[in-house]
Amino acid sequence: MSPATFIDALQHELQLTQYGQYPTELYDPIRYIMSLGGKRLRPLLTLMAAHLFTDDWKKTVRPALAVEVFHNFTLMHDDIMDRAPLRRGQPTVHEKWNDNIAILSGDVMLVKAYELLLDADADKLKQAMARFTRTAAEVCEGQQMDMNFETRWDVTEAEYIDMIRLKTSVLLGYALELGGLLGGADKETTDLLYAAGVNIGIGFQLKDDLLDVYGDPAKFGKQVGGDIIANKKTFLLIEALEQATGSRKDELTGWLTQTSFDKAEKVRAVTTIYDQLGIRQITEARINDYFGRGFANFDQIQADPDRKEFLLQFTRQLAERES
Amino acid sequence: MSPATFIDALQHELQLTQYGQYPTELYDPIRYIMSLGGKRLRPLLTLMAAHLFTDDWKKTVRPALAVEVFHNFTLMHDDIMDRAPLRRGQPTVHEKWNDNIAILSGDVMLVKAYELLLDADADKLKQAMARFTRTAAEVCEGQQMDMNFETRWDVTEAEYIDMIRLKTSVLLGYALELGGLLGGADKETTDLLYAAGVNIGIGFQLKDDLLDVYGDPAKFGKQVGGDIIANKKTFLLIEALEQATGSRKDELTGWLTQTSFDKAEKVRAVTTIYDQLGIRQITEARINDYFGRGFANFDQIQADPDRKEFLLQFTRQLAERES
Numbered sequence: 001m002s003p004a005t006f007i008d009a010l011q012h013e014l015q016l017t018q019y020g021q022y023p024t025e026l027y028d029p030i031r032y033i034m035s036l037g038g039k040r041l042r043p044l045l046t047l048m049a050a051h052l053f054t055d056d057w058k059k060t061v062r063p064a065l066a067v068e069v070f071h072n073f074t075l076m077h078d079d080i081m082d083r084a085p086l087r088r089g090q091p092t093v094h095e096k097w098n099d100n101i102a103i104l105s106g107d108v109m110l111v112k113a114y115e116l117l118l119d120a121d122a123d124k125l126k127q128a129m130a131r132f133t134r135t136a137a138e139v140c141e142g143q144q145m146d147m148n149f150e151t152r153w154d155v156t157e158a159e160y161i162d163m164i165r166l167k168t169s170v171l172l173g174y175a176l177e178l179g180g181l182l183g184g185a186d187k188e189t190t191d192l193l194y195a196a197g198v199n200i201g202i203g204f205q206l207k208d209d210l211l212d213v214y215g216d217p218a219k220f221g222k223q224v225g226g227d228i229i230a231n232k233k234t235f236l237l238i239e240a241l242e243q244a245t246g247s248r249k250d251e252l253t254g255w256l257t258q259t260s261f262d263k264a265e266k267v268r269a270v271t272t273i274y275d276q277l278g279i280r281q282i283t284e285a286r287i288n289d290y291f292g293r294g295f296a297n298f299d300q301i302q303a304d305p306d307r308k309e310f311l312l313q314f315t316r317q318l319a320e321r322e323s
Numbered sequence: 324m325s326p327a328t329f330i331d332a333l334q335h336e337l338q339l340t341q342y343g344q345y346p347t348e349l350y351d352p353i354r355y356i357m358s359l360g361g362k363r364l365r366p367l368l369t370l371m372a373a374h375l376f377t378d379d380w381k382k383t384v385r386p387a388l389a390v391e392v393f394h395n396f397t398l399m400h401d402d403i404m405d406r407a408p409l410r411r412g413q414p415t416v417h418e419k420w421n422d423n424i425a426i427l428s429g430d431v432m433l434v435k436a437y438e439l440l441l442d443a444d445a446d447k448l449k450q451a452m453a454r455f456t457r458t459a460a461e462v463c464e465g466q467q468m469d470m471n472f473e474t475r476w477d478v479t480e481a482e483y484i485d486m487i488r489l490k491t492s493v494l495l496g497y498a499l500e501l502g503g504l505l506g507g508a509d510k511e512t513t514d515l516l517y518a519a520g521v522n523i524g525i526g527f528q529l530k531d532d533l534l535d536v537y538g539d540p541a542k543f544g545k546q547v548g549g550d551i552i553a554n555k556k557t558f559l560l561i562e563a564l565e566q567a568t569g570s571r572k573d574e575l576t577g578w579l580t581q582t583s584f585d586k587a588e589k590v591r592a593v594t595t596i597y598d599q600l601g602i603r604q605i606t607e608a609r610i611n612d613y614f615g616r617g618f619a620n621f622d623q624i625q626a627d628p629d630r631k632e633f634l635l636q637f638t639r640q641l642a643e644r645e646s
Contacts, residue, residue, distance in 0.1 A: 020460065026467040077430060081423040100404040100470060103426060107400060108463040110433055115456045118449065126441065126448055133438045137343065140431040144349040147423060 029105040049179025066116035073109035142167025169201025196297035203290035209234035225267030372502025389439035396432035465490025492524025519620035526613035532557035548590030
């Protein structure tokens with residue numbers, strides 16, 4: 001048994017999964033976006049959580065994939081809303097096909113996520129479905145909040161954390177909770193797994209924000225400073241807007257309202273302001289705080305130490321990742 | 324007990340149903356589209372089918388609403404894809420708000436449909452969910468086929484019937500099947516209910532196509548001839564394209580390829596071609612055929628005759644409707 005066992009089981013099921021055939025315009029985009037890869041973070045969390053409580057964790061592979069298919073559905077629709085040209089370095093579905101196909105193909109992906117979840121054990125099905133449904137609605141709420149924030153300059157840190165909790169973290173929480181539930185854990189334990197996932201998810205998203213500015217260009221995989229160029233309201237920018245005063249605040253808002261600028265110069269200048277305000281340290285402290293809460297949640301879970309080690313190691317990798 | 328009892332129970336639950344509060348941009352469009360009314364055909368079918376087999380049909384009101392919410396979700400997303408400005412005489416969601424809100428609000432509606440369906444009795448939940456999921460995917464397939472047909476001139480009658488079966492009829496079939504299932508009917512009976520719904524649904528859609536050309540303007544509620552003006556590929560047009568030959572075919576394709584025309588003149592001319600080809604009679608015969616199959620399905624169902632009469636009367640109204 002090694003971490004690769006989980007990945008292999010997932011890849012095997014991913015290859016077996018049939019989404020549908022006709023009309024091809026409806027199902028080709030699903031195969032396409034699912035083939036673009038990604039970390040498969042969410043379904044791996046489900047499998048590892050199930051493995052804490054049962055040897056028969058393979059029965060959770062299809063429900064785990066439900067979470068991954070749902071996640072990719074949100075990417076397909078978010079990319080339309082954000083007019084994003086690329087996803088994982090490849091053309092987005094609405095670019096490769098068109099908006100209508102991306103809307104409808106995404107709709108059927110959401111349905112297919114429910115189909116995969118129907119594979120959950122009958123005695124756990126209602127709970128798995130109810131919690132999935134609640135989580136799915138919250139992810140949509142987070143996406144709407146994110147869009148609302150685009151036209152606001154007074155977003156508070158608390159609002160931002162709440163938005164990423166909904167948009168990103170609750171699904172990680174659900175992924176862990178689902179694994180625990182289907183693995184046979186009790187309510188107290190599935191609550192802890194959910195809390196761990198939410199905390200780790202917030203840490204994970206804050207790390208994303210941090211890497212976009214302070215990542216090593218050789219390792220990051222995306223353009224460092226992309227969020228600064230796009231005026232994206234990240235934790236770093238919101239924190240800087242809250243902290244900055246006087247001429248430094250004027251300089252920062254100056255860069256934010258500039259419509260014509262040299263990209264590299266803007267990235268350098270805003271990063272310098274972040275440096276002066278200690279934003280990197282503030283963000284790193286927050287990331288450590290949220291991951292720390294997640295580890296504390298894991299600590300309270302009663303399970304075989306060797307099996308827990310898989311989850312802890314995986315979580316440590318997320319905390320320490322550089323891309 | 325009268326038909327109004329079902330409608331009242333439905334309206335009562337519609338008013339009680341909470342979709343969500345925050346962000347308001349996400350949930351206001353759901354309340355808006357659900358408030359625009361409509362025939363509430365699908366949930367009424369569910370209630371009437373349940374009533375065939377149980378006095379406790381009120382327990383099916385929330386699952387019945389799941390079907391109605393799903394139907395309205397498809398309208399919200401179809402209206403984006405079709406760039407429709409109006410729905411039931413009011414601005415569509417993407418017009419009143421914007422495309423992004425209509426996409427995301429629709430997504431959460433699909434999730435809310437599943438939430439309502441979770442109210443089904445525990446021992447029927449998996450079956451209700453599995454059949455709903457299958458039906459939902461088929462409705463998306465039908466919508467994609469409909470979009471594909473827009474750019475094709477060689478759509479056959481069989482393809483068209485298959486498209487409307489998926490886009491419209493399977494959901495009516497599911498609405499009846501769900502009522503039977505939750506009411507306690509056996510598999511043979513729920514299969515018959517489904518078949519009845521599919522047949523009635525095809526008849527219903529063909530009637531829609533017919534009324535758009537031959538409806539009484541005083542009763543129809545929409546502009547008669549709208550489909551002809553828009554070159555919409557209805558049963559009547561597909562049939563006419565298959566039947567017409569020689570100069571009559573040239574005249575018909577002439578009107579279809581004309582980019583500048585007097586609307587009333589085009590409606591008159593194409594209707595005349597339909598008249599000459601006997602399209603009205605062909606379509607009416609088909610409508611009667613499908614409704615007849617639906618009634619034959621109902622005939623085979625063992626249930627209290629008085630209770631069946633509700634369903635039969637309701638179906639006769641659909642067959643005879645003029646708007």
